Amino acid sequence: MSAQREMKEKNPWHTPVTIITVIGVIAIVALVTVAVLQNRPVLQKYKYGIVLDAGSSHTALYIYEWPAEKDNNTGRAEQKYVCKVKGKGISSYANTPVKAGESLNECMQEAKMQVPTKRHHETPLYLGATAGMRLLNMENSSASDKVFQAVEKALQRFPFSYQGARILSGQEEGAFGWVTVNYLDDRLKQGLETTGALDLGGASTQISFVSKNYDISESPSNSVTFRLYGNDYNLYTHSFLCYGKDQVLRMALAHQTKSGPGTILDPCFHPGYLELKDYSLLYDSPCVSDRKPQNATGTFNHSGAGNFKQCQEVVKKVFNFTSCKYSRCSFNGVFQPPLQGPFGAFSAYYYVMDFLKLTDATMPLKDVKEKLANYCATPWNEIVKQHPEVPIKYLAEYCFSGTYIITLLTDGYNFTSESYSNINFIKKIKNSDAGWTLGYMLNLTNMIPAEAPDSPPLPHAGYVTIITISALILFVLFILSLRFICPSFQKTPHIV
Ligand SMILES: O=P(O)(O)OP(=O)(O)OP(=O)(O)OC[C@H]1O[C@@H](n2cnc3c(O)ncnc32)[C@H](O)[C@@H]1O
Numbered sequence: 049m050s051a052q053r054e055m056k057e058k059n060p061w062h063t064p065v066t067i068i069t070v071i072g073v074i075a076i077v078a079l080v081t082v083a084v085l086q087n088r089p090v091l092q093k094y095k096y097g098i099v100l101d102a103g104s105s106h107t108a109l110y111i112y113e114w115p116a117e118k119d120n121n122t123g124r125a126e127q128k129y130v131c132k133v134k135g136k137g138i139s140s141y142a143n144t145p146v147k148a149g150e151s152l153n154e155c156m157q158e159a160k161m162q163v164p165t166k167r168h169h170e171t172p173l174y175l176g177a178t179a180g181m182r183l184l185n186m187e188n189s190s191a192s193d194k195v196f197q198a199v200e201k202a203l204q205r206f207p208f209s210y211q212g213a214r215i216l217s218g219q220e221e222g223a224f225g226w227v228t229v230n231y232l233d234d235r236l237k238q239g240l241e242t243t244g245a246l247d248l249g250g251a252s253t254q255i256s257f258v259s260k261n262y263d264i265s266e267s268p269s270n271s272v273t274f275r276l277y278g279n280d281y282n283l284y285t286h287s288f289l290c291y292g293k294d295q296v297l298r299m300a301l302a303h304q305t306k307s308g309p310g311t312i313l314d315p316c317f318h319p320g321y322l323e324l325k326d327y328s329l330l331y332d333s334p335c336v337s338d339r340k341p342q343n344a345t346g347t348f349n350h351s352g353a354g355n356f357k358q359c360q361e362v363v364k365k366v367f368n369f370t371s372c373k374y375s376r377c378s379f380n381g382v383f384q385p386p387l388q389g390p391f392g393a394f395s396a397y398y399y400v401m402d403f404l405k406l407t408d409a410t411m412p413l414k415d416v417k418e419k420l421a422n423y424c425a426t427p428w429n430e431i432v433k434q435h436p437e438v439p440i441k442y443l444a445e446y447c448f449s450g451t452y453i454i455t456l457l458t459d460g461y462n463f464t465s466e467s468y469s470n471i472n473f474i475k476k477i478k479n480s481d482a483g484w485t486l487g488y489m490l491n492l493t494n495m496i497p498a499e500a501p502d503s504p505p506l507p508h509a510g511y512v513t514i515i516t517i518s519a520l521i522l523f524v525l526f527i528l529s530l531r532f533i534c535p536s537f538q539k540t541p542h543i544v
């Protein structure tokens with residue numbers, strides 16, 4: 049027995065130093081291995097979604113991508129690519145529907161190149177049409193059906209997972225624009241105060257915001273409720289058909305030509321501007337067709353006077369402020385709760401205000417109006433000389449469009465000199481365009497959960513840091529233990 053004990057005591061593997069050394073080394077190797085494995089760069093795989101925005105003035109194709117392993121709602125979808133379809137919007141092909149389909153081919157070919165081939169068949173493809181097709185559908189529903197058939201046929205030829213083409217309601221257009229803005233700003237996931245969305249298209253305009261004082265029962269048709277990431281939102285939204293900037297221009301011109309004169313002196317166009325315009329083209333829209341004067345045939349001279357104040361008076365005539373059956377209205381008898389919080393204003397709000405250099409949110413409303421008045425008063429030949437790179441059609445209309453934007457925001461939506469500074473004119477948020485398309489795709493792919501996803505207790509970086517620090521502490525303790533707990537370690541070991 050005593051010989052056995054002696055052997056055990058002499059066995060170098062049974063000394064405390066060896067045991068501590070072995071345990072320490074194993075612990076450190078394990079910790080470092082875990083940290084390194086967790087930290088190794090993983091090859092990121094992406095999933096894709098394609099949305100075609102068939103607007104009244106043009107069509108754009110957007111490709112979104114998001115990390116494949118995170119589609120359980122933790123990775124953010126972002127815009128990877130945008131393709132502007134050449135030519136006008138699909139509603140302009142009412143008489144030649146096949147061409148509406150053909151117009152999409154070039155961008156669709158591009159999409160084939162942009163999305164990795166092995167993802168093609170699982171990539172959803174949506175087409176949403178807005179106010180141009182709403183108007184065509186009102187005017188001539190069989191023509192609008194034919195345009196959709198042609199578009200559908202063209203899209204189905206591509207290897208993506210085609211999910212349909214349809215007209216969005218104004219409510220959807222407004223609500224999905226709001227979802228996009230707040231999703232990209234990470235406001236939804238974090239339950240932060242939301243940003244309102246202002247979208248100005250060619251044929252309609254949308255306003256969407258959360259107002260805490262909003263009584264949902266007052267106008268149910270303006271209310272959209274969402275539960276996103278565990279938070280409830282009661283969104284006010286309204287889309288004004290015919291209040292996009294192209295249709296409002298028609299309405300303003302219709303108002304000025306209602307007595308059928310041969311020449312109109314338009315305060316919304318620059319002094320010296322003169323164009324011969326066609327009555328039948330001007331009145332070729334359900335927004336104005338009922339106002340066509342009997343004697344309005346042939347052409348009229350459209351000449352500019354360049355007067356901001358008078359232009360505002362003309363623009364105000366397109367709004368009806370007289371009747372409101374609710375506690376408060378914007379215009380045309382449409383309910384609107386009190387404005388609240390910051391707003392993002394995109395699409396034509398941005399194009400126009402960016403051109404006019406009026407996007408600076410710190411610029412007081414009074415200065416914005418003054419600059420606009422000076423711009424409108426500038427002679428047309430000077431404007432053309434100053435901006436040789438800008439298409440003439442856009443250039444001619446910036447005075448009108450800027451005046452419409454200011455009038456819509458202040459007289460229409462009731463922004464004041466103070467609340468005007470809450471409006472940010474934006475094009476993109478973190479590289480993705482502001483607009484309804486991303487919100488539409490997120491909704492149809494169920495990428496925003498109603499409840500907040502279970503998140504790991506620590507973010508990855510925090511996890512790796514803690515592992516590394518623990519390893520270091522363990523290592524230091526290990527050295528100390530060798531020195532203090534086992535003083536023999538300080539002596540040179542004698543191996544006999
Ligand atoms: O929403 P809907 O009403 O269907 O229309 P849309 O989707 O086609 O409308 P956009 O936002 O694309 O454009 C709005 C308007 O701005 C015009 N537009 C586009 N780019 C512009 C630019 O650089 N400068 C001035 N106007 C521009 C365009 O012709 C439209 O009249």
Ligand SMILES: [Ca+2]
Nearest residue numbers: 103178249395
């Ligand atoms: Ca649009």
